[in-house]
Amino acid sequence: MxxxxxxxxxxxxxxxxxxxxxxxxxxxxxxxxxxxxxxxxxxxxxxxxxxxxxxxxxxxxxxxxxxxxxxxxxxxxxxxxxxxxxxxxxxxxxxxxxxxxxxxxxxxxxxxxxxxxxxxxxxxxxxxxxxxxxxxxxxxxxxxxxxxxxxxxxxxxxxxxxxxxxxxxVLVYGPGVKANFLNMMRWLHKGVPLPFGAIHNRRSLVALDNLVDLIVTCIDHPAAANQTFLVSDGEDLSTTELLRRMGVALGKPARLLPVPSRLLEVGATILGKKALSQRLCGSLQVDISKTRELLNWTPPLSVDEALRKTAKHFLEQQSK
CATH class of the missing domain: 3.40.50.720 (NAD(P)-binding Rossmann-like Domain)
Known part of the structure; x- marks a missing residue:
């Protein structure tokens, strides 16, 4: 083919x-x-x-x-x-x-x-x-x-x-990820105290390996024809949970301060960072049941496996 x-x-x-x-x-x-x-x-x-x-x-x-x-x-x-x-x-x-x-x-x-x-x-x-x-x-x-x-x-x-x-x-992460996800790893690696210890949102993410696996599945799966699919890791995290689990993957426990999310949102708006505030404090979840059922597909990597792989690449780059 x-x-x-x-x-x-x-x-x-x-x-x-x-x-x-x-x-x-x-x-x-x-x-x-x-x-x-x-x-x-x-x-x-x-x-x-x-x-x-x-x-x-x-x-x-x-x-x-x-x-x-x-x-x-x-x-x-x-x-x-x-x-x-x-x-x-x-x-x-x-x-x-x-x-x-x-x-x-x-x-x-x-x-x-x-x-x-x-x-x-x-x-x-x-x-x-x-x-x-x-x-x-x-x-x-x-x-x-x-x-x-x-x-x-x-x-x-x-x-x-x-x-x-x-x-x-949804947001794709993995080895070599850039932008806000990379900044998050840098903060955690440096041990910077972060005011994100009391965020109770829910966000869907997708590891690069999981997205790639679904795309490859869709190359020739008969049931994929003329369909629309959402894709995620199948486990939604709050920003607080993501930082804690990324810290574990990096071997640098997250130093999180329990600042109320509403206070963060107000501060971000004043500083002209409303969009960033939405990503950090707001929720964005997807239901991948159609993807699972129609294609008989399951994300091959768990969130923690994907975070470890992402962290490993980051630490290797830091040591160069």
Whole structure:
């Protein structure tokens, strides 16, 4: 089976590349924006200038049976453009649908689209998780661009017969994770006292290995065709629990101060960090029962196993 992977140098793409290059009877083509060295010998890379509406994918799609599309314009911390939604649409909607139309024309059987939980929304009440088939409610330009791409893909599937699988991950962590998760590990490793000892939210996370396992399952599982799936580790944690368990994984017990979450929220709002406060104090849970039942899938790694693997990589990098 010949599979095309976009976003092969991204965090999720690298995890997929590592896993899929070890699979027998699978020929992997990695689409990259510039030449990359160090890919496994059995991976063919093709340089694609960008994910745009006018990008020509025809040569790359020759003989491809499945496309895994993980490339996207992701969150921009300090957005400079006056119209962020237009910029997200250029890549995440126009570029995605152009690739999908060319894939269908080339005879691709299945298109696996890595979307985002932001399609569902920004947060849930405690113990009222998002469902895969619930009404979407995106609240930012990135989430809006992803739901528009999903709708376009579903319409294309109905028109052409190409199967579409949509996967909406929650926050992904694992070896090499960046951004806030990396900062959290740095704080814990340094023994910094943190004011997060009394947060009683619930958040779903997904380890990179678990997400990759589900994506690989969706390559050829008959029941995945034209379905939307949510994915997580299957165990939801409060921010306080996550910090404590990450501290254990790092061998650095978390030093947590029991500051009320409401006080943290007020302080963050005053400092212009409301979005960060929502991630630290708010809840966001997903129900993966559809994913489990329809695909007979279970996350292969537990939360603690995944945290240990993430911590091991972090500590190895710190020692270099």
């Amino acid at each position: 010949r599979v095309l992977l976009t976003g092969a140098t991204g965090f999720v793409g690298r995890g997929l590349l590592e896993r899929m290059s070890a699979l027998v009877n699978l020929e992997l083509i990695a689409a990259v924006r510039k030449p990359v060295s160090g890919f496994p010998e059995n991976v063919t890379s093709h340089v694609i200038a960008g994910l745009e509406a006018d990008t020509d994918w025809r040569k790359v799609l020759d003989g491809v049976e499945v496309v895994i599309h993980s490339a996207a314009r992701v969150h921009v911390m300090h957005e400079q453009t006056s119209d962020p939604l237009a910029e997200f649409r250029k890549v995440n909607v126009d570029g995605t649908l152009s690739l999908a139309r060319q894939a269908a024309a080339a005879g691709v059987r299945r298109f696996v689209f890595i979307s985002s939980i932001k399609v569902n929304g920004e947060g849930t009440p405690v113990n009222v998780p998002y469902l895969a088939d619930a009404q979407p409610a995106p609240a930012d330009p990135y989430g809006i661009s992803k739901i528009e791409a999903e709708k376009g893909l579903r319409a294309l599937a109905a028109e052409t017969g190409m199967e579409v699988v949509i996967i909406r991950p």
